[in-house]
Amino acid sequence: MTQAIKESERIEQLLADPWAVDIQAIWEQALHNPDPDKRKLFDALHTYVLDKRQEQIINEKKFVI
Secondary structure (H helix, E strand, O other): OOHHHHHHHHHHHHHHOHHHOOHHHHHHHHHHOOOHHHHHHHHHHHHHHHHHHHHHHHOOOOOOO
């Protein structure tokens, strides 16, 4: 198995449960990573995880607007 496939599987497992991800650590990387491309990646990852968390909350039966 190649390294890229292993990393891809790890990312899939990480993103499978948005509540298991340390969103603060992702946000810190988005703000302070010296590589601008990595900052963009972490920003997109933060947005994705936040959206997934919000989606789960909104879809709960007890959620009322």
